[in-house]
Structure formats: C-alpha cells, structure tokens
Amino acid sequence: MNIARHVAWSAVRSRAYATAAYVPPASLEGLQRGRAPPPKPKPESPTFYTGRANYYDQLLVLENAAKHTRTALQELQLLPLPKFARENLPPLRAVWKNKVDLAELMDANLTTSRYRRFLAQLNQLNDYRRLAEVAGHIELAQRVQRVLDIFERDNKEAILARGKRKPVRFDEFGRSYTIGRRKESTARVWVIPTQPSPEDQLASSSSAPLQAAASSAPAASTQAVGISGFTEGPLSFAPAPVKVTTTNILVNNIPLAHYFPHVSDRERIVRPFRIAGLVGAFNVFALVRGGGSTGQSGALCLGIAKALAAHVPDSEPLLRKAKLLKRDPRMVERKKTGRAKARKAYTWVKR
Numbered sequence: 001m002n003i004a005r006h007v008a009w010s011a012v013r014s015r016a017y018a019t020a021a022y023v024p025p026a027s028l029e030g031l032q033r034g035r036a037p038p039p040k041p042k043p044e045s046p047t048f049y050t051g052r053a054n055y056y057d058q059l060l061v062l063e064n065a066a067k068h069t070r071t072a073l074q075e076l077q078l079l080p081l082p083k084f085a086r087e088n089l090p091p092l093r094a095v096w097k098n099k100v101d102l103a104e105l106m107d108a109n110l111t112t113s114r115y116r117r118f119l120a121q122l123n124q125l126n127d128y129r130r131l132a133e134v135a136g137h138i139e140l141a142q143r144v145q146r147v148l149d150i151f152e153r154d155n156k157e158a159i160l161a162r163g164k165r166k167p168v169r170f171d172e173f174g175r176s177y178t179i180g181r182r183k184e185s186t187a188r189v190w191v192i193p194t195q196p197s198p199e200d201q202l203a204s205s206s207s208a209p210l211q212a213a214a215s216s217a218p219a220a221s222t223q224a225v226g227i228s229g230f231t232e233g234p235l236s237f238a239p240a241p242v243k244v245t246t247t248n249i250l251v252n253n254i255p256l257a258h259y260f261p262h263v264s265d266r267e268r269i270v271r272p273f274r275i276a277g278l279v280g281a282f283n284v285f286a287l288v289r290g291g292g293s294t295g296q297s298g299a300l301c302l303g304i305a306k307a308l309a310a311h312v313p314d315s316e317p318l319l320r321k322a323k324l325l326k327r328d329p330r331m332v333e334r335k336k337t338g339r340a341k342a343r344k345a346y347t348w349v350k351r
Contacts, residue, residue: 054106055114062121065147069128069140078135092130094148095156096122102151122151168310176310180303182328185291189303191282191311194247249284251300265297272305275322276315282308298328 043049047056073079096102096119103110110118125144133141153159168176175192249256249269260266273279284304288296305324309316319325333342340346 052106052108052114055108055110055118058106059118059121062118062125062147065144066121066125066128069125069132069144072140073128073131076135076137078131081131089130089134092126093160094123094126095153095159096151097153101153105151122148168306170310176307178303178306178310180299180301180306180327182298182302183291183295183331185288185295185299187286187288187296187299187303189284189286189300189307191284191304191307193282193311194280247280247283249286251286251288251296260293260297262293265293268297268301269304271322272301272308272319272324275318275324276308276312278308278312278315282311302327 045053045057047053047060050056070079097105099110099112099115102115102118126148129141129144129148132138132144168178170176173192175190178189178191180187180189251259256266256269260269270279273282286300286303288300290296291299301324305319309319309325316325335342
C-alpha cells in the first residue's frame with residue numbers, strides 16, 4: 001500500500017506543465033491569415049504616456065520660447081543684466097489665469113506645485129519681454145507677447161485698473177465733475193473757474209498804460225520839487241487794493257452759509273481753497289445726499305480737492321500732503337446685540 005502511494009506521488013511530481021506565454025486571440029488574426037499585424041501609430045507628443053500630456057506640452061512650449069528668447073537677448077548683449085539695471089527696470093504687472101481656468105484650458109487637474117511651476121515659467125518669459133520692450137526691440141517683445149496672451153485673463157485691463165484714480169472729466173464749458181464720499185454721505189461737485197466781470201476787464205486794461213509809464217520813468221523824476229525849489233523826497237505811491245473775485249458755493253441750490261450753519265463745517269469745505277491758494281478762483285455747485293452735516297461737509301471737501309487738483313495740477317502735492325485727496329475711512333461702529341451702543345454695556349447690579 002505504501003509502495004503504490006509512493007509511485008503515485010512520484011508521477012504527480014514529474015508531471016510536465018505548459019510554459020508558453022498566453023497570446024490573446026485578437027493578436028493571432030493576422031498570423032492565421034498569413035500577414036503581419038500593422039504597426040502601432042507613433043504618439044504625436046513625447047509626453048503621451050505621462051497622463052498630463054496637455055500640461056507638459058504647454059510647459060515645453062514655454063521652456064522653448066524662453067530658451068530662444070534668452071538666446072536672442074544674449075546675442076543683442078542684453079543678458080546677463082547687472083543687478084542695479086534689473087532693479088531700475090519699470091514694473092510690469094501680469095494677470096495670469098487662476099488654477100481652475102488654467103486646468104480647464106489644459107483639460108487636466110493641476111496641483112499647487114504644478115501651477116506654481118507653470119507661473120514661474122510665465123514670469124520668466126514676461127521678464128524677457130519687458131527687457132526687450134525697454135531696449136527697443138518691439139518685434140521680439142511682440143512675439144513673446146503673443147505666447148503670453150494665451151495664459152492671461154480676459155479682464156486684465158479691469159484688474160490692473162483697480163485702485164487707480166479715474167481722470168476727472170471736463171465738459172465743453174470747462175467745468176469739472178467729481179464725486180466725494182464721507183461716512184454715509186455722497187457729494188457730486190461741479191467746479192468752474194471764475195470769469196472776470198466787464199468792469200474788472202476795463203479797469204485792468206486802463207491801468208496797464210499807467211503801470212507801463214511809471215515803470216519807464218527815470219529815477220530822478222521820483223523826486224518832488226516844493227515851492228521853495230527844494231526836493232521833498234521820493235513820491236509815495238499807495239499800493240493798489242487787491243480785489244478778490246466774488247465766488248459762489250451752492251449746496252443743493254442753497255448758499256453755503258445757509259446750508260451749513262456750523263462754522264466748523266464751512267471751514268472744512270473752504271480748506272482746500274486755502275491750502276492751494278485758490279480762494280476766489282472757482283465757483284462750486286454741489287448736490288449732497290445722505291448722512292449728516294459732518295459727513296456731507298467731508299464729502300464736499302473731498303470732491304472740491306479732487307477738482308482743484310485737476311484744474312491746477314501744481315496744487316496736487318499740497319493737497320496730497322494735507323491728506324485731502326484721500327477718503328476718510330472712519331465710520332460709525334454698529335450697535336451690538338446685548339450692548340447699549342457699539343461697546344457700552346448696560347449697568348450690572350448684583351442685588
């Protein structure tokens with residue numbers, strides 16, 4: 001019995017198994033018909049097997065563009081650039097697509113590291129474009145710009161315009177239109193230079209020949225001769241009175257003194273004229289809405305300061321130094337729940 005079991009176990013151990021590789025039937029169709037299988041098409045891109053072919057293709061395009069641009073700048077002797085020269089280049093802001101838009105453009109999910117790598121390549125190419133543009137090689141800068149336009153946002157101009165002051169508008173009569181805000185108040189301000197009256201023009205034209213004759217007279221003629229023939233000394237001419245042009249400041253079609261009874265509010269409105277030295281040089285018509293007297297006077301002051309800076313650009317540094325061209329951001333803090341006011345608490349009594 002044991003001998004028979006040993007013989008059976010030896011037969012099982014010596015059994016031969018097939019070692020040939022498995023070939024699917026679809027691969028044997030050409031062999032059965034007597035012809036070789038067609039060769040597989042070659043991938044169009046070397047990044048076909050990466051899983052993110054579009055991303056790496058675009059990155060390869062940027063690297064090649066940066067390489068050719070760097071070579072062109074080196075041939076033009078613009079690279080390498082000294083550190084002080086690079087720091088003095090004009091700033092150039094770029095607005096690239098965000099990670100979601102860029103992933104949608106490339107039809108692939110982008111991680112933060114891959115997005116940063118892509119932005120680093122875009123910024124380097126943008127620096128080359130700025131250098132070529134400053135050096136006067138417009139054709140090279142335009143070629144690089146055509147590559148960068150693909151990855152910039154559509155609303156680039158609107159984003160770059162944020163924080164910039166809009167230019168003051170003038171109409172056909174020379175009036176400027178500005179807007180000022182303070183707290184909850186808004187002021188629309190129209191400012192127009194004063195026009196001299198016909199009497200002032202006539203007086204200035206008649207006094208011009210007298211001033212010219214006085215300036216051309218010899219110095220000896222300034223000595224007055226008395227009755228006894230002795231000189232009495234130089235003639236004393238009284239200074240001509242300075243006439244300040246009458247101007248009007250109308251607020252909601254009401255004179256300034258009637259609309260703002262408090263002196264502090266009126267002084268706040270006239271302050272831009274005093275600082276710029278333009279008292280009596282402009283007429284003001286304003287429409288104010290919302291808030292109280294303090295907010296409305298502050299809004300009107302800001303609108304007037306903007307208008308004066310537009311009419312007389314030389315006065316802008318003075319107004320800016322006096323902090324009249326910037327809106328006052330202070331607002332009333334809102335009342336909180338469980339408080340008497342914004343921060344004041346109710347009286348607490350233990351017993």
